[in-house]
Amino acid sequence: MTAGPRRVGLTPGEIVRQAVLILFGLLALFPLYFSLVNSFKDRVQYAENLLNVPSTLHPENYGVAWTQIQGPLLNSVIVTVTSVLATLVLASLSAYAFALMDFPGRHLLFGVTFALLLVPEFLTLIPLYVQIRNLTLPSNYLAIILPTIAAGQPFAILVLRAAFEAIPKDMLEAARLDGAGHLQLLRRIVLPISLPILISVAIIRLIPVWNEYLLPSLVLDEAHRTLPVALVSFQGGGAATAVTPNYGALMASYVLSAVPLLVLFAFLMRYYIQGVTSGGVKG
Amino acid sequence: MTAVPGFRPGSSPRRDTLARLRRGWPAYLFLLPTLLLVGYFSYYPAYIAVTRAFTDWDGLNVPNFTGVENFQRAVSDPVMGQATLNMAIWVVLGLILALLPPLLISELIFHLRGRRRQYAYRTLFVIPIVIPSLVLLLVWGSFYRSDGLLNTLLGSVGLGGLRHDWLSDPGTALYSLIFLGFPYVDAFNFLLLYAGLQGIPQDVFDAAKIDGATGWRRVLRVDLPLLRPQLGLIAVLAIIGNVQYFISPLVLTSGGPGFATTVPALLMYFTATRDGEYGYAMAIAVLLMILVVALTGLSRWISRGSR
Numbered sequence: 001m002t003a004g005p006r007r008v009g010l011t012p013g014e015i016v017r018q019a020v021l022i023l024f025g026l027l028a029l030f031p032l033y034f035s036l037v038n039s040f041k042d043r044v045q046y047a048e049n050l051l052n053v054p055s056t057l058h059p060e061n062y063g064v065a066w067t068q069i070q071g072p073l074l075n076s077v078i079v080t081v082t083s084v085l086a087t088l089v090l091a092s093l094s095a096y097a098f099a100l101m102d103f104p105g106r107h108l109l110f111g112v113t114f115a116l117l118l119v120p121e122f123l124t125l126i127p128l129y130v131q132i133r134n135l136t137l138p139s140n141y142l143a144i145i146l147p148t149i150a151a152g153q154p155f156a157i158l159v160l161r162a163a164f165e166a167i168p169k170d171m172l173e174a175a176r177l178d179g180a181g182h183l184q185l186l187r188r189i190v191l192p193i194s195l196p197i198l199i200s201v202a203i204i205r206l207i208p209v210w211n212e213y214l215l216p217s218l219v220l221d222e223a224h225r226t227l228p229v230a231l232v233s234f235q236g237g238g239a240a241t242a243v244t245p246n247y248g249a250l251m252a253s254y255v256l257s258a259v260p261l262l263v264l265f266a267f268l269m270r271y272y273i274q275g276v277t278s279g280g281v282k283g
Numbered sequence: 284m285t286a287v288p289g290f291r292p293g294s295s296p297r298r299d300t301l302a303r304l305r306r307g308w309p310a311y312l313f314l315l316p317t318l319l320l321v322g323y324f325s326y327y328p329a330y331i332a333v334t335r336a337f338t339d340w341d342g343l344n345v346p347n348f349t350g351v352e353n354f355q356r357a358v359s360d361p362v363m364g365q366a367t368l369n370m371a372i373w374v375v376l377g378l379i380l381a382l383l384p385p386l387l388i389s390e391l392i393f394h395l396r397g398r399r400r401q402y403a404y405r406t407l408f409v410i411p412i413v414i415p416s417l418v419l420l421l422v423w424g425s426f427y428r429s430d431g432l433l434n435t436l437l438g439s440v441g442l443g444g445l446r447h448d449w450l451s452d453p454g455t456a457l458y459s460l461i462f463l464g465f466p467y468v469d470a471f472n473f474l475l476l477y478a479g480l481q482g483i484p485q486d487v488f489d490a491a492k493i494d495g496a497t498g499w500r501r502v503l504r505v506d507l508p509l510l511r512p513q514l515g516l517i518a519v520l521a522i523i524g525n526v527q528y529f530i531s532p533l534v535l536t537s538g539g540p541g542f543a544t545t546v547p548a549l550l551m552y553f554t555a556t557r558d559g560e561y562g563y564a565m566a567i568a569v570l571l572m573i574l575v576v577a578l579t580g581l582s583r584w585i586s587r588g589s590r
Contacts, residue, residue: 101309127328151324
């Protein structure tokens with residue numbers, strides 16, 4: 001096959017492949033469609049048909065959903081943005097030290113950080129909960145932000161160290177001869193060059209932080225609870241409950257909770273794809 | 284520069300180390316915040332978990348050492364037996380769901396003609412990542428309700444006899460949770476496999492074509508062996524992930540009906556948060572961790588041994 005601007009034909013095999021892909025792709029997005037159409041229905045419309053677009057819309061569901069969700073949505077944004085940014089700052093400092101500085105215990109300390117990837121989350125969940133419960137923190141947000149930063153360190157350091165090591169050494173030497181210190185090197189050269197990788201790490205890390213449920217549900221009080229925790233508590237006690245919830249408002253809250261990532265991915269999707277496919281994750 | 288040469292040979296390297304330590308202080312300063320956080324929020328809780336597994340810790344009072352009592356209780360507890368069986372089913376089926384659908388989709392996209400077309404479909408299968416995982420869970424929970432989508436669909440195609448409350452029936456609850464999330468094309472696994480296919484040199488495909496390996500034969504003979512590292516990684520991550528996963532039974536079924544959807548990790552969670560038996564909970568957690576380490580080691584050994 002030669003490269004070049006030639007028309008790609010539609011053979012029968014190609015049509016079948018694309019049909020299967022479109023079908024599966026739409027099925028993967030179906031929960032979003034389901035939430036969207038049902039978020040505009042009242043109880044009667046919901047009971048009548050689960051799949052159609054309703055003839056009379058009930059946008060007031062979004063008002064109900066918004067009053068319930070605005071607090072948790074803001075909390076989620078605060079927690080996620082702070083955790084991810086702090087993860088990047090601390091991991092950059094550490095990765096710089098591991099990649100570009102010489103000091104005794106370098107390999108040992110890297111091993112100590114790296115080994116954390118092997119400590120499973122469920123092992124530390126309960127002790128962390130007890131530990132944080134007994135800790136007097138200036139803000140309840142920190143109860144989830146601090147452990148989340150710690151949990152993000154091994155992955156971020158691993159990826160960033162590889163990126164920093166790949167920076168041409170003569171470039172750093174030149175700056176060093178001009179009298180730049182380590183912090184200046186990091187800020188003026190290393191971080192700007194590594195910006196795409198920093199964004200990739202941020203996006204890859206952001207998704208689990210945004211979706212985190214277990215620890216936040218244990219350590220955050222009601223005023224600080226994040227979106228996943230709030231969604232579960234609106235929904236009530238799961239399938240076992242006899243009461244039919246207000247599905248319209250519930251579905252509207254699901255749609256609203258997908259909006260922030262939708263906006264983010266509209267701009268930064270390629271950084272996620274590059275990050276996962278570049279080999280940085282393969283370890 | 285460091286020591287008088289030829290005098291007390293032992294001291295020279297030691298002083299050298301001291302000097303390097305002193306010169307290394309910026310590095311330690313750079314590492315300090317990370318090490319403090321990781322030490323307090325990762326290593327210390329892990330240490331607590333492992334040591335308190337041998338005690339009657341209740342989360343508040345000073346724990347008493349009870350030896351292996353918690354572990355004996357865990358291995359003889361019939362609920363643990365049921366939970367372990369549920370977990371085994373979950374791990375096996377979860378492994379298939381983590382491997383096959385992403386593999387199928389990445390093969391289909393990789394063999395499309397035209398880079399733009401491939402790019403468009405690749406994007407289509409990454410977009411669902413914007414759905415928060417809890418939303419996916421809750422929407423699927425609503426599908427399974429007696430008035431939910433699944434029963435409506437069954438009724439409309441004349442299979443009304445199969446209708447029931449999927450999560451309340453002990454016979455279907457576990458499988459309903461495992462099979463939640465159709466079509467299971469995890470964006471991360473899919474991208475990993477797709478990148479793996481892109482990494483295979485074109486000569487290999489050309490050679491396979493000359494040898495007459497096309498279509499399914501080529502997938503089996505060429506793609507699968509060359510994708511082994513990616514498939515191995517996905518398998519290990521899926522096994523580790525499913526051994527410790529318990530959010531959907533926690534949120535949708537509370538482990539019920541009965542213990543039909545209880546898994547050991549959920550039992551660990553309830554034992555601590557609901558019953559206040561933190562020591563016993565940590566014993567279950569330690570047993571699970573040993574299992575995770577053993578399975579990881581085993582899979583690495585298998586992938587190395589057969590290479």
